[in-house]
Amino acid sequence: MGDDYSSVWSYRLKWLYTLLVVFTLMLPVFYVIYVSFNQNGFGAAEYVFTFEWYGEIFSDLLLLGALGNTFILAGITLAVAVPMGLIAAKFYKATEAKLLTVSLLLSPLFVPADILGSALLVFFKNLNIACATIGEWLGVSWFDTWFELGYFSALVGLIIYTLPYIFVVILITMGRYNEQQTEAARSCGATAWQAFVQVEFPQIRAGVFSACAFAVILTFNEYTRTSLLKGGYDTITSVLISQMLNEGMSEQSYAMSSLISFIAIALIGSIILYTLVQSERLEREARAKAEPVMSG
Amino acid sequence: MSQDIAVQVTDLSKNYGPVQALRGVDLSIAAGEYFVLLGPSGGGKTTLLRLLGGFIRPSAGRILLHGIDVSEQPPNHRPTSMVFQSFALFPHMNVAQNIGYGLRLRKLPKVEIDERVAAMLDLVGLGDLADRMPHALSGGQQQRVQLGRSLVLETDILLLDEPLAALDAKLRKDMCLELKHLQEQVGITFVHVTHNQEEAMTVADNMAIIADGELVETGTARDLYENPRRRFTADFIGETNIFDGTVTGVNNGEVAVDLGFAALTVDDNGQCPNVGTEVSVSIRSELVQILRSGIAVAADQQTLTANYGEAVYLGLATSHVAALPNGQAVVARHVSTGLALDVIAPGSSVELAWPRSMMRLHLS
Amino acid sequence: MGKALFLAPIVFMTLFFALPLALTVVWSVFERTMFWMEPGFTLFAYENFFFSARLENFLSSMWHSSISVVVAFIFGFPVAVFVRRRIPQVAQHRVILLFILPFMVSEIIRIFALRPVLQRTGLVNNVLLELGVITEPITVILYTPLGVIIGEVLSFLPFIVFAGFLAMEAVPKYIFEICDDLGAPRHRVFIDVILPLAAPGIFAGAVFIFVNGLGVALLPNILGGPGAVNAGLIATQAIAALDFPLAMAVSAIMMTTLLGLLYIGHRLFDLTRILSPIN
Structure with missing residues (x-):
């Protein structure tokens, strides 16, 4: 592409550069995948190809337990953060305090994981103490454990982490939606909810699904906040890092990380494909609008 | 009830923060009339129309439609229906589904919906395009579908927000006359917003000039052209x-x-x-x-x-x-x-x- | 009821994000106890930070982080310009999506996997030795500040591509045609047109990388040598040592740095311009 006079070779060279950058960024990932297929494991002088480690994932109870925990966290994060992102995007569209809303929702991107994790850790510990103190005063104990480190606190960390991404993805999809269609539906007699479900949602579905994929992938890969806030149980990444920092990752762990990356890459790959199909359809529509099929 | 008042607006205002989009408008529109709100862009005419439709809430004043105060009612509780400026069809529904949407919301029997949709398709001249998707329609056809989608509901008042603005000049002229004839045929009240004088004069029984958030003058096209009271009207028209x-x-x-x-x-x-x-x-x-x-x-x-x-x-x-x-x-x-x-x-x-x-x- | 639901995300973020971060300032002046802290007012934690090797570490991590920003910009921004300028509109987002592929693998695994790539007997050295480019393995690329910088660039480069891509939205395509028409040389187009228009987005991307370079503990922990300590590592180490006021002081200092940077950026470029694509 480009204009008609620019050199094809400079265009190809730029493409090559772009792919080279992506490849370099992916290098560590490829390396992990490479190791996961080695019979002799990481750092061995000899390379023997095998699927063995993939089979052994399912007999590694520590890894499987952690996988289960991660799935639960990812599921709840999905169920909470995606609707929240949707509501936040609708709120953003309607509110007049746009700057404040968007700053609040996007600033978690700018706060490093360790800093937010530490602050939340101390926050929850304090809440816990406050709950216990108040409980003692009142002589009740049923809310003593509300804010103990565990699933709840880990979830809060994950929601804060994923919400900005979900918000942005949904907001960008909503940007292509013509608000007047909602008004048209209202004017046909639809309630606000009917207009959303029957008219708006079918058109922003792609964005919501991408947001779901984001939420799951981010949850699976998150380490810092979860490890600070999770309390006693393990997630995939916390198992992996404790292995890394101690005796080095087990072969099954390499296989597990690769497996997760495969799934994630397949997911994103299908999203890319889906948007490809979608965007070509949208382009066709745009062309059709620009050049009416027939006049009158 | 032939001299029924369809729209009665008293002291209607709308503020956006410090900006006054509409200031103390009083207006009444008779039932069965083709009424045009004419004025320069940003003058407040679309704000007035959207207030009638219930898409925005008035800052002050009352709106009575057929004698009933609807000032606090959402769009789906008003006897109005709106045709939008941009092509606001539902892109995931075909022509017939677009037109039938409001009837499906009213949970009418399928047979009746099909009948009324078919009749409406004929009325707006789209009889053979029922299965087309909106993106395969020309601009003029899309606006006809919008008209059909609103008219099929048989509401008492049809609101049209610059319905022809996105069409080219020649097509706009033809559609103008068609709109006028359509209104005479169905006999309900049309309230039409435009900034185009010729369009306004073609269709209007009565019109109101709106500028700077105020109602400048009302009258028939002939009155306003030949005998304007306000300097603004004289300057704006002709x-x-x-x-x-x-x-x-x-x-x-x-x-x-x-x-x-x-x-x-x-x-x-x-x-x-x-x-x-x-x-x-x-x-x-x-x-x-x-x-x-x-x-x-x-x-x-x-x-x-x-x-x-x-x-x-x-x-x-x-x-x-x-x-x-x-x-x-x-x-x-x-x-x-x-x-x-x-x-x-x-x-x-x-x-x-x-x-x-x-x-x-x-x-x- | 419906209205309250719409406020839920705002309430949630205020309660569990803004409030804890704001309270770090309060907790940072609490008295440290054996396992926890108690209300009081002392600047001991700040003293502990500013009058020790920690300040020096913090400042040098700032320096390394700045280098990472510049390197990431040099490698990443041209990609954003290329995609905006030469790729057809409908395909642009797809190309940009390529850059989220690395995120499909946990940050920690990516960083950790850099060890076997960069180490003395690692991939890079092996390839270079094979090719005869070097005769001795390079040892300065791991467990050194250089290692941390490499890790930062590889971890955060996609963000400068994203930010640059959004920023280039502010540079309409016809601008390039005007520049071609006027015969402006490339570097002038870049300095006179692209930079000023895209400045808010570029700045946001730069701040993102800078702050994360200061705050992500894993990078110096896994790739850095003995002296490589950034704010994130100080905070997590303080928590491990049960010195909560110090951890909170570091958080407060980080937040102040971030807010200061954003304030300066806003005064210079009006950061609200970044939002125009989504409005």
């Missing part, structure tokens, strides 16, 4: 020459106005200005004649001496521009005759003449 001056005398229904370089006498048209007030006098450009100096004029003509500027050929009409002694340009517009007699040398002195009785006085 091509008009306006002279600002001071009242120097009021006598027996006639007002003398001093322009500084000349004096005019104009009928007061029922208005009673005081001596010394600032007023305007206007004359439509097609009534102004340009005469070579020295030619005798009839007694009922008002004349002013001017310097001829240039002629601008516009096809059907030719505009002649001349400058008054104070520098103000006056336009005289006539059907192009193609005769060489039309040619006057630039810079030469000419007489501008027009019938005295056609001048209009504006106090504001």
Whole structure:
């Protein structure tokens, strides 16, 4: 592409550069995948190809337990953060305090994981103490454990982490939606909810699904906040890092990380494909609008 | 109930923060009338329409539709239906589904929905396009589907927000007449917003001029064109020459106005200005004649001496521009005759003449 | 009821994000106890930070982080310009999506996998030795500040591509045609047109990388040598040592740095311009 006079070779060279950058960024990932297929494991002088480690994932109870925990966290994060992102995007569209809303929702991107994790850790510990103190005063104990480190606190960390991404993805999809269609539906007699479900949602579905994929992938890969806030149980990444920092990752762990990356890459790959199909359809529509099929 | 009032609006205002989009509008529209809200962009006419439709909530004032106060009602509880400016069809539904959407919401039996949709498709002339998706329709067809989607609901009031603005000029003309005939056929109240004068005059039984958030004037197209009360209306509708001056005398229904370089006498048209007030006098450009100096004029003509500027050929009409002694340009517009007699040398002195009785006085 | 639901995300973020971060300032002046802290007012934690090797570490991590920003910009921004300028509109987002592929693998695994790539007997050295470019393995690329910088660039480069891509939205395509028409040389187009228009987005991307370079503990922990300590590592180490006021002081200092940077950026470029694509 480009204009008609620019050199094809400079265009190809730029493409090559772009792919080279992506490849370099992916290098560590490829390396992990490479190791996961080695019979002799990481750092061995000899390379023997095998699927063995993939089979052994399912007999590694520590890894499987952690996988289960991660799935639960990812599921709840999905169920909470995606609707929240949707509501936040609708709120953003309607509110007049746009700057404040968007700053609040996007600033978690700018706060490093360790800093937010530490602050939340101390926050929850304090809440816990406050709950216990108040409980003692009142002589009740049923809310003593509300804010103990565990699933709840880990979830809060994950929601804060994923919400900005979900918000942005949904907001960008909503940007292509013509608000007047909602008004048209209202004017046909639809309630606000009917207009959303029957008219708006079918058109922003792609964005919501991408947001779901984001939420799951981010949850699976998150380490810092979860490890600070999770309390006693393990997630995939916390198992992996404790292995890394101690005796080095087990072969099954390499296989597990690769497996997760495969799934994630397949997911994103299908999203890319889906948007490809979608965007070509949208382009066709745009062309059709620009050049009416027939006049009158 | 033939003289029923469809829309009654009292002291209606809408603020966006410190910005007043609409200020204290009072308006009533009779049932079965084709009513046009005309005005420049950003003047508040769309705000008024959206207030009627219930898409925005009034900051002050009441809206009565067929005598019922709907000021606090959402759009789906009002007897209105809206046609939008942009192509606001549902892109994931075909033509028939778009038109039938409102009926499905009302949970009508499928047979009845199909019948009414089919009848509506015929009415708006899209009988053979029922299965088309919106993106495969031309702009004009899309607007017909929008019309159908609203009309099929058989609401009492149809609101149209610049429905033809996105169409090209030729198509707009055709659709204009079609809209008018459609309204006569279905007999419900149409409230149509536009900034296009010709469009407004084609369709309107009555219209209102809205500018700067205020209702300037209401009347029939003929009233507003021939006999505007407000200076703004005179300036906005048609091509008009306006002279600002001071009242120097009021006598027996006639007002003398001093322009500084000349004096005019104009009928007061029922208005009673005081001596010394600032007023305007206007004359439509097609009534102004340009005469070579020295030619005798009839007694009922008002004349002013001017310097001829240039002629601008516009096809059907030719505009002649001349400058008054104070520098103000006056336009005289006539059907192009193609005769060489039309040619006057630039810079030469000419007489501008027009019938005295056609001048209009504006106090504001 | 419906209205309250719409406020839920705002309430949630205020309660669990803004409030804890704001309270770090309060907790940072609490008295440290054996296992926890108690209300009081002492600047001991700040003293502990500013009058020790920690300040020096913090400042040098700032320096390394700045280098990472510049390197990431040099490698990443041209990609954003290329995609905006030369790729057809409908395909642009797809190309940009390529850059989220690395995120499909946990940050920690990516960083950890850099060890075997960069180490003395690692991939890079092996390839270079094979090719005969070097005769001795390079040892300065791991467990050194250089290692941390490499890790930061590889971890955060996609963000400068994203930010740059959004920023280039502010540079309409016809601008390039005007520049071609006027015969402006490339570097002038870049300095006179692209930079000023895209500045808010570029700045946001730069701040993102800078702050994360200061705050992500894993990078110096896994790739850095003995002296490589950034704010994130100080905070997590303080938590491990049960010195909560110090951890909170570091958080407060980080938040102040971030807010300061954003304030300066806003004064210089009006950061609200970044939002125009989504409005």
